[in-house]
Amino acid sequence: MLLMMKDRKVLETMPDGSLKIYNKQLVPFALQKEDLTYEDFIFNWLAVRPLSMGRTNAKNILNNANIPQTPLTIARTSHALNLTDCYWVREENEAITWESNNFYDHPMDEEYADTALTGTPHAINKERIHTPELTAQGVSAKCWIQEADGIYLYKVGKRELPASKILQQLGISHILYEKAELYQNYLSKERLEEIEQSGEIIVKSKLITSKKVSIVSFEEFAVWCANQEKDEFEEARSLDPERYYEMQIADYILNNSDRHVGNWGFYFVTDENRITGLYPLMDHDHAFDENENLMSQTWEGKTLLEAAACAQAVLKLPLKSVFKMERPECLSNREWKAVKTRVQTLLEKSSR
Known part of the structure; x- marks a missing residue:
């Protein structure tokens, strides 16, 4: 298995259980240590990339994708791609590139977004799974949605709104949250009504990462x-x-x-x-x-x-x-x- 930064090789797992380092500067922060081992990479880095089973709607997300609830299987299936950084993994013989597979340049499967936020199951029959929900961290209900001007995180959390206003007043650097408006286009109507009836609000914030x-x-x-x-x-x-x-x-x-x-x-x-x-x-x-x-x-x-x-x-x-x-x-x-x-x-x- 190869760990990649975009299309640059960072390290590779070898048949004898050792690691071959191609680019020491690009090794992830948690792996920057003397005597880095195969176990460090697999169990302390790769296995913690996928979503937690404690995340709201996690099991429904995996059921959509027909993926078992084992971290390494999730990581391999999703190529450990996320919207946090530009690391990912592939097998040596896989014909896949960063440019053809990253989330910044290619549409994401919207059905997974609905399941991630509302829990609504979907029967998804696609050969290629392309969603950041398999590696999104945290435990609350949330999802990523691609709008015309960029990618947004949608979540249930009305307290984000007053918190954002107060921090803005104080001049404290923070991510701006606002009421989400376009979620009706993406999310299940019945579940949305349940959220609204509970007194909660769906809010959104713009993605703060990029390819750079x-x-x-x-x-x-x-x-x-x-x-x-x-x-x-x-x-x-x-x-x-x-x-x-x-x-x-x-x-x-x-x-x-x-x-x-x-x-x-x-x-x-x-x-x-x-x-x-x-x-x-x-x-x-x-x-x-x-x-x-x-x-x-x-x-x-x-x-x-x-x-x-x-x-x-x-x-x-x-x-x-x-x-x-x-x-x-x-x-x-x-x-x-x-x-x-x-x-x-x-x-x-x-x-x-």
Whole structure:
């Protein structure tokens, strides 16, 4: 099996269980270590590329494709292609190229998008499976849809809307979420009605990667740091202090209980494997938690408030601008009051 970066060979598994490295610079971050083994590549990298079985509608997605629920089979069938980076795999004798198979240049199977977001099963009889849903990470219901001006992530998550408004007011780098409008063209009507009746909203955000710019999760970055004997949080802070501090402030003000190793990370130049900085904040559908004493998941040993106070002392963001806002859509009066209380608390704590 060959690991490719676009149409460049990166490494190959050999019959004797060893690895042949073709391009050391392009080896994925989690595999950049001394004495890299076949097991490292297969079980610690390739087997974690596919969707998790804990993802909403995962089993229906695989049933559509007639693929068993085994990670390596999913990875081989999908060629481990995704919309996060430009790595993929193929067998030595396969007549397939990056240009003929990547998701940026070719239409994606829309039936899989419907199943991924709504759970609606489809009988799909296609020789070639071409969908990023087989490798999309996370556990919530979501799907990728190709619109006229690019690729969008659709998800159920009305809290993304007020979170996006508040971060925009503060000037914090984040991915813009807006109400999705064209989903009726792609998704099952009955399931959409169920979502709407539950009080939820389908939102969308534009893809932040391209053939030139990829992203690596903090989870994989932390593996790289461990292999280099570096502290992952110190390294993240040193690589992009401004955005790292912005994340501390954002998570406290939004009272975000779901910042985890899979929903923040770094941009890197695809063809150079060179990190350029943290990508914009995203994934706030678990914001506005009622528990006001949350621990930071990105600054060890600190609460969200303590981490935010340290960050605000450095950045001095215009926190008072939040008081000028009208209550954002999809946020209750109680939740909005709690946001403003946290802003006031942060102002007081960071000024001491």
